[in-house]
Amino acid sequence: MNVYGIRAIYRFEMARMFRTLLQSLVTPVLTTSLYFIVFGSAIGSRMTEIDGVAYAAFIVPGLIMLSLLTESIFNASFGIYMPKFSGTVYELLSAPLSPLEIIIGYVGAAATKSLILGVVILVTARLFVPFEIEHPFVMLAFLVLTALSFCLFGFAIGVWADGFERLQIIPMMIVMPLTFLGGSFYSISMLPEFWQKVSLFNPVVYLVNGFRWSFFGVADVAVGVSLGITIGFMALCIAIIWWMFRTGYKLKS
Amino acid sequence: MHAPSSPAAISISGLTKTYASGLTALNDINLDIRPGEIFALLGPNGAGKTTLINLICGIVKPGTGSVLINGHDIQAEYRTTRSLIGLVPQELSTDAFETVWDTVRFSRGLFGKPPNPAYIEKTLRALSLWDKRKSKIKELSGGMKRRVLIAKALSHEPKILFLDEPTAGVDVELRRDMWEMVRKLRADGVTIILTTHYIEEAEDMADRIGVILKGKIILVEEKAALMAKLGKKQLSLQLQVKLDALPPELDGTGIALSADGHELVYTFDAHADDTGIAALLKRLGDLGIDFKDLQTRQSSLEDIFVSLVHAQ
Ligand SMILES: Nc1ncnc2c1ncn2[C@@H]1O[C@H](COP(=O)(O)OP(=O)(O)OP(=O)(O)O)[C@@H](O)[C@H]1O
Ligand SMILES: [Mg+2]
Numbered sequence: 419m420n421v422y423g424i425r426a427i428y429r430f431e432m433a434r435m436f437r438t439l440l441q442s443l444v445t446p447v448l449t450t451s452l453y454f455i456v457f458g459s460a461i462g463s464r465m466t467e468i469d470g471v472a473y474a475a476f477i478v479p480g481l482i483m484l485s486l487l488t489e490s491i492f493n494a495s496f497g498i499y500m501p502k503f504s505g506t507v508y509e510l511l512s513a514p515l516s517p518l519e520i521i522i523g524y525v526g527a528a529a530t531k532s533l534i535l536g537v538v539i540l541v542t543a544r545l546f547v548p549f550e551i552e553h554p555f556v557m558l559a560f561l562v563l564t565a566l567s568f569c570l571f572g573f574a575i576g577v578w579a580d581g582f583e584r585l586q587i588i589p590m591m592i593v594m595p596l597t598f599l600g601g602s603f604y605s606i607s608m609l610p611e612f613w614q615k616v617s618l619f620n621p622v623v624y625l626v627n628g629f630r631w632s633f634f635g636v637a638d639v640a641v642g643v644s645l646g647i648t649i650g651f652m653a654l655c656i657a658i659i660w661w662m663f664r665t666g667y668k669l670k671s
Numbered sequence: 672m673h674a675p676s677s678p679a680a681i682s683i684s685g686l687t688k689t690y691a692s693g694l695t696a697l698n699d700i701n702l703d704i705r706p707g708e709i710f711a712l713l714g715p716n717g718a719g720k721t722t723l724i725n726l727i728c729g730i731v732k733p734g735t736g737s738v739l740i741n742g743h744d745i746q747a748e749y750r751t752t753r754s755l756i757g758l759v760p761q762e763l764s765t766d767a768f769e770t771v772w773d774t775v776r777f778s779r780g781l782f783g784k785p786p787n788p789a790y791i792e793k794t795l796r797a798l799s800l801w802d803k804r805k806s807k808i809k810e811l812s813g814g815m816k817r818r819v820l821i822a823k824a825l826s827h828e829p830k831i832l833f834l835d836e837p838t839a840g841v842d843v844e845l846r847r848d849m850w851e852m853v854r855k856l857r858a859d860g861v862t863i864i865l866t867t868h869y870i871e872e873a874e875d876m877a878d879r880i881g882v883i884l885k886g887k888i889i890l891v892e893e894k895a896a897l898m899a900k901l902g903k904k905q906l907s908l909q910l911q912v913k914l915d916a917l918p919p920e921l922d923g924t925g926i927a928l929s930a931d932g933h934e935l936v937y938t939f940d941a942h943a944d945d946t947g948i949a950a951l952l953k954r955l956g957d958l959g960i961d962f963k964d965l966q967t968r969q970s971s972l973e974d975i976f977v978s979l980v981h982a983q
Contacts, residue, residue: 420750420783422779422780422781422782422783422784422785422786423780423781423782423783425780426776426777426778426779426780426781427781429777429780430769430773430777433769433773434768437768504764504765504766504767505760505762505764506764506765506766508725508728508730508758508760508762508764509778509781509823510781511728511729511730512728512729512730512753512756512758513753513781513782513783514749514750514751514753514754514782514783515781516750666732670730670731670732671690671691671731671732
């Protein structure tokens, strides 16, 4: 195991994060605060409770997930896309590092950043709304698993992308809609039956609900199913990245 | 040839590389690089120099055939082979926001070496980068960036160093520093493979020279032997009085009159027992052709190279 190599990548990526600390943390915190002011206070005060949870509190897990997904994908994809773009990837490819070590370095750093972000948003949310976390360890497990899965997903996107537009397109065109339609701001039981069925094909529904269960003990789907789907998604991302490295896809000509 | 007990630093056999585009950039390359030598790889644009280097370093996908580094296969034992190799790439690809110090430290770590600030300091000093260690790379000039790439390549104390056109766009001073450094590295036992378009560099620096053309190695020679074998000498005589035409008495002697009529040029084989110079000078004296100056010139590697490339 090339531990020095992993550490070098991890440090490099964390340094990159700390250089942009302001925009990395302030932007999501600001966005979240706006959501609370608009949805939580202005609209939420007119909304009834959902499953016995005040609306403002109900949206907290979904909001954290929303930021976690977008930021994980963004950070991890950027981390590997930049060296490809600037040409410095030559060094990575010529170093005595296995694909696994490269992934641990990049995805580990991106996931660390996502976790920090998740916690910061959680604390921000707590300033706006009172809530308790019923199952803190399950909550943490979901946070870590989601961060890892979507950083892996982002890493794959970063390898695949040959331009900045491509870097944006999947987060914007697929992940954002899925998150908004994934019950972040509502319970899917509020939908007509047909759309409830459709929602069950949206993987984000399981993420958000599993996460919500860890907060309030209520969810639209069983927590075990949520966990299973999250782990399944992670396995899929690992398989894709493994294939990319094995074939040199978009990394080597 | 090297003794069997010390394997070649690099041993390439039957190496063929075809890109996805269908272009065969390397075509059955067979080449042994000896430990501790400076090997210059010459060839025109697109000959396959960078492809060969990048393939050995793991930057392009392997082709068919095999490459051994100190006897280790570059695919099966990539960890061993890559830790032995340092690469200064042809393109100036650097980070922008890192400092010089951080980027060199990063490279050392990447190649699996424990931190060694003293060694990095020594390297930066040797490359006149010490004063710039806290500068961000984007604030450096092109030549400075080139130095940073060299420092990165040396950061993990490689035993084999690839320099892919290290002097492209580099000023005289840096070039001199660089060659001084290369000589020092060689004295420390580092094997160096360089590509260059400046043939005088190969002439100055290399122990052996290889010429690659359209993906094939067409020649590998000791530099000295190459110069001797293919080297022709030229004698030029600047005339006192301009000649309108070559006197018929001189026809068939291998002498030629320059276009302006002020110079006679005689080409001869420097290694022949009888170069014919004495006879020629006597003949000129007999004809009453006086000259005010004369020079001899050894044909350069460039001449040799150009004639080789055109012969193909
Ligand atoms: N990634 C690639 N995909 C397809 N073809 C490539 C690729 N890289 C290089 N080639 C082609 O392979 C051939 C050899 O290129 P290479 O870069 O190895 O030449 P070179 O000898 O280094 O040239 P130069 O002196 O210009 O640096 C060229 O015809 C080039 O167009
Ligand atoms: Mg080249």
